[in-house]
Amino acid sequence: xxQIEGVRKVFPGRAxxxxxxxxxxxxxxxxxxxxxxxVGPSGCGKTTLLNIIAGFEAPTAGSVLVDGQAVMGPAAxxxxxxxxxxxxxxxxxxxxxxxxxxxxxxxRGVDHKRVDEILEIMGLxxxxxxxxxxxxxxxxxxxxxxxALVVQPKILLMDEPFGALDxxxxxxxxxxxxxxWRRLRPTVLFITHDVEEAILLGDRVLVMTPxxxxxxxxxxxxxxRPREYAMVLTDGFTVHKRQILRVLRPDQTELHAG
Amino acid sequence: xxxxxxxxxxxxxxAQDQADDAALQADAQLADAARGAGxxxxxxxxxxxxxxxxxxxxxxxxxxxxxxxxxxxxxTPLRVVHDFVHAVVQGYGGHSLLAQAQISVERVVVGFIAAxxxxxxVGMFMAIIPVVHDAIDPMLQFLRPIPPLAFIPLLxxxxxxxxxxxxxLIFFCxxxxxxxNTLSGxxxxxxxxxxxxxxxxxxxxxxxxxxxxxxxxxxxxxxMRVGLGVSWTCLVAAEMVAASRGLGWMxxxxxxxxxxxxxxxxIITIGVVGFLMxxxxxxxxxxxxxxxxxx
Numbered sequence: 269x270x271q272i273e274g275v276r277k278v279f280p281g282r283a284x285x286x287x288x289x290x291x292x293x294x295x296x297x298x299x300x301x302x303x304x305x306x307v308g309p310s311g312c313g314k315t316t317l318l319n320i321i322a323g324f325e326a327p328t329a330g331s332v333l334v335d336g337q338a339v340m341g342p343a344a345x346x347x348x349x350x351x352x353x354x355x356x357x358x359x360x361x362x363x364x365x366x367x368x369x370x371x372x373x374x375x376r377g378v379d380h381k382r383v384d385e386i387l388e389i390m391g392l393x394x395x396x397x398x399x400x401x402x403x404x405x406x407x408x409x410x411x412x413x414x415x416a417l418v419v420q421p422k423i424l425l426m427d428e429p430f431g432a433l434d435x436x437x438x439x440x441x442x443x444x445x446x447x448x449w450r451r452l453r454p455t456v457l458f459i460t461h462d463v464e465e466a467i468l469l470g471d472r473v474l475v476m477t478p479x480x481x482x483x484x485x486x487x488x489x490x491x492x493r494p495r496e497y498a499m500v501l502t503d504g505f506t507v508h509k510r511q512i513l514r515v516l517r518p519d520q521t522e523l524h525a526g
Numbered sequence: 527x528x529x530x531x532x533x534x535x536x537x538x539x540x541a542q543d544q545a546d547d548a549a550l551q552a553d554a555q556l557a558d559a560a561r562g563a564g565x566x567x568x569x570x571x572x573x574x575x576x577x578x579x580x581x582x583x584x585x586x587x588x589x590x591x592x593x594x595x596x597x598x599x600x601x602t603p604l605r606v607v608h609d610f611v612h613a614v615v616q617g618y619g620g621h622s623l624l625a626q627a628q629i630s631v632e633r634v635v636v637g638f639i640a641a642x643x644x645x646x647x648v649g650m651f652m653a654i655i656p657v658v659h660d661a662i663d664p665m666l667q668f669l670r671p672i673p674p675l676a677f678i679p680l681l682x683x684x685x686x687x688x689x690x691x692x693x694x695l696i697f698f699c700x701x702x703x704x705x706x707n708t709l710s711g712x713x714x715x716x717x718x719x720x721x722x723x724x725x726x727x728x729x730x731x732x733x734x735x736x737x738x739x740x741x742x743x744x745x746x747x748x749x750m751r752v753g754l755g756v757s758w759t760c761l762v763a764a765e766m767v768a769a770s771r772g773l774g775w776m777x778x779x780x781x782x783x784x785x786x787x788x789x790x791x792x793i794i795t796i797g798v799v800g801f802l803m804x805x806x807x808x809x810x811x812x813x814x815x816x817x818x819x820x821x
Contacts, residue, residue, distance in 0.1 A: 324721055344727035354718035357817030358740040368726035371736070401820040412722075419726060 270298040270321065270423065270455065274330030277316050277481075289480035290316040293330065296474065296483065300422070301453040305470030307460055307512065313481020314459045318427050321457065322348050334423065344368065347416035351428040353408035355400035361411050362387065362396040368419035383418060389448065390414045406437040413445070417452060424454045428461065439497055442469060446495060463516070464500055467491070467508045475515045484515045601787035606794075609787035618788060619779055621771060626792075627799050630761060630772040633689065634803070637696025638757045642750050645701050649708025650742070654734070659709075666702045674699040674760045678767045687768040692761060699760040700753040707749025711742035744818040747811045754807055758800045773799070 277291040291313035298304050306314045319325040321332050323342040332339045334346070342348075355364050363370075365387060369378045387393045390410045400408055409429060416424060430438045446469065449456060460466050466473045467489055475485040489508060491499055499505050583603055589595070590602040601609070613623035621629075652659040674695060681691035715738050723737045765774025773796050780788035811818065 322721070322725065324724075342721065342724035344725065346725060348721060348725045350718045350721075352718060354716060354722050355821070356719065356737070356740070357821035358743075358815075367723075367736075371723070371726055371728050371732055399817065401817055415722070416725070421725075 269300055269333075269335060270457075271333040271336075272296050272298075272317075272321075272330075273333065275317070275320060275327045275332060276329040277313065277320065277325070278328045291320075291327075292480045292482035294483050296486065298455060298457065300455055303449055303456045303458065303469060303471045304474060305458045305460060305466040305472075306474045306476060307463055307466035307516075308476030308481075309461060309478055309516065311478040311481065312476040313478070314476050315427055316481065317476075318348075318425050318457065318459055321423075322346055322425050344372070344419050345421055346423045346425055347419065347421035348425045348427065349409070349412050349416050349429045351431045353400070353405075353412040355408055355411055355415075357400055359400075360396065361392055361398050361400060361403070364400060364411055365392075365414045365418055367415055372419070386414045386418050389451070404437075406433055406441055409433065409441065410444070413448070417448070417454070420452075422454060424456045426456065426458045428459055430465070431460070431462075438465075443496070445469070446493075450494070463509055463512050466512070467505060468495055468497070468500065473508070473512065475512050477515065485511070487511055598784045598786055601790060605787040606790045609785070610791045610794075613788065613791050618776060619771070623791070623795060626771060626773055626776055627795055630765065630774070630796075631799060631803070633692045633772070634696055634754075634757045634761050637693040637761075638700055638750075638754055640693075641697045641700035641753065641757075642704050642746075645704025645749070645753075646708050646742075646746055648701075649705040649746075650712060650739075652705065653709050653712035662705075666705060669698075670702055674756075675763050675767075678764055681764075682768045687770070691768065692764045695760050695764050696757045700757050703753040703756060704746070704749045707745045707752070708742060711745030711749075712738055714745065715741045743815045747807075747815055747818065751804060751807055751811070754803055755800070758796075758803065762796055 272294055275291060275294045277289075279288045279290055281287040294317070306317065308314050316325065320327050321334075321339065323339045323346065339346075356367065359367065362383065366378050366380075366383045369383070373379075384393070387396055390413070392407070392410060392414065395403060395407065400411060403411070413429070430441050433441060442465065458466075458469055468491075470489050473487045473489060474483055475487065476482065477484045487508060491502075491504055491508075586600075587603050590600050590605075594600070610623070612618075613626075615622070617623070618626065648658075648662065652662055677695060677698070678691075681695055685691040685694065719737055719741060720733060723733050728736065761772075762774035762777070765772040766778045769775040773792050776792040777789055777796075780786070780792060
């Protein structure tokens with residue numbers, strides 16, 4: 269369980285500018301194995317929230333607890349996938365995926381069966397010996413996800429992981445991620461600025477608004493699982509979409525979702 | 527390359543030229559790729575290069591044949607070929623051209639390898655430990671604008687005209703370039719690459735060894751290639767002031783005796799050897815950092 273208790277983040281102002289409140293006091297709680305999406309425009313503090321949970325940044329006030337333990341810095345129980353795959357080009361796909369295991373157990377101690385298995389799940393088996401830059405964007409991101417999951421983290425933090433992909437690939441990756449999540453059941457915190465993506469993937473959507481960044485609304489998604497893309501046409505989906513747009517674009521909602 | 531910047535201008539300017547050259551080359555390759563030019567476009571471009579070079583030689587031959595300048599000032603191309611054969615077979619100044627080139631290359635290689643090795647180590651330490659950076663950086667910034675040629679009289683006074691002053695000169699010219707490139711490489715390490723490692727439980731030492739070090743390699747090679755160009759320029763300059771062998775010495779010696787053909791032979795050899803050394807380093811680079819420019 270992740271507890272976010274009164275987390276606030278203020279970046280000091282530079283060169284005479286006033287300080288920026290990136291994240292206004294925030295409380296929420298995420299149960300194990302839940303798929304949480306965070307949606308909001310840029311500047312709403314969603315990446316700051318992820319960085320604080322990951323332990324890359326310390327909150328100005330408040331704290332994040334993972335299973336009752338305060339987060340003090342990055343650790344192997346919380347894996348992160350960024351918008352850019354950030355693979356290591358000097359390692360082939362297989363060695364990128366097993367990177368975390370190599371750090372922990374040394375080159376000889378790598379559990380090759382587990383690496384093979386995750387490569388298989390990810391549809392990367394044939395590309396194990398390829399260099400990362402020889403793969404397409406979607407495939408590179410699959411390698412990044414495999415690299416994060418191979419160490420079996422309890423929590424998977426994803427910062428707009430499909431934001432750089434084309435619409436088709438993006439849809440494929442969403443379906444793929446859901447399958448993976450059903451199988452491994454990590455807790456997922458998935459950040460996006462795409463409202464449809466947030467609803468389609470999440471059990472719960474945290475809607476954030478900017479200036480100052482704050483949690484404006486939490487919506488529990490009432491769509492059945494397994495989810496599929498066709499659900500965006502259902503009434504239930506539209507209801508959620510309208511709920512979210514009402515928060516994000518109060519003046520235009522009726523125009524767009526009406 | 528080495529000829530163009532001119533040793534008297536000091537190494538830094540010609541280093542800049544070389545970096546520009548590399549950038550131009552990369553641009554040209556990009557343009558090629560954009561045009562989808564396979565064999566056809568490339569051959570046309572090569573044809574242009576070869577034609578212009580041939581035209582220049584032809585112009586040279588004509589000007590020389592017309593005796594616009596005296597024979598001692600401008601040798602004919604044939605004269606240069608003749609002198610070249612002579613330098614290879616009979617030698618010049620007691621050593622064959624190959625031996626002259628060899629001694630020059632040896633001096634560069636020793637100084638360059640020492641500088642490349644120490645430069646990477648110092649650059650890494652500077653990037654990681656702020657105190658080391660603050661201690662060394664002012665010195666580097668001070669030394670950088672000084673043309674290497676300015677140090678030669680001092681080096682000769684202190685160390686004579688043996689091998690040591692030349693190797694030292696090359697070492698000190700190349701060192702700052704490699705250090706600064708390594709430094710900027712470490713600083714430029716993508717944050718996300720570091721963060722991924724931290725999330726996977728990497729210690730500081732592991733991050734350094736498995737992420738930062740390989741990340742820096744492409745920039746280290748850039749530094750080494752610029753550094754090698756500078757080394758070569760410095761060396762030729764040093765050999766012109768204080769040496770009894772080597773290609774730089776050949777240029778000056780031939781100049782004293784108005785053997786303009788031999789000057790041409792030495793200059794052309796300096797250019798060719800410089801090109802070959804850069805080419806060799808580029809081959810090594812392709813083996814060591816095949817991902818350079820791709821990721």
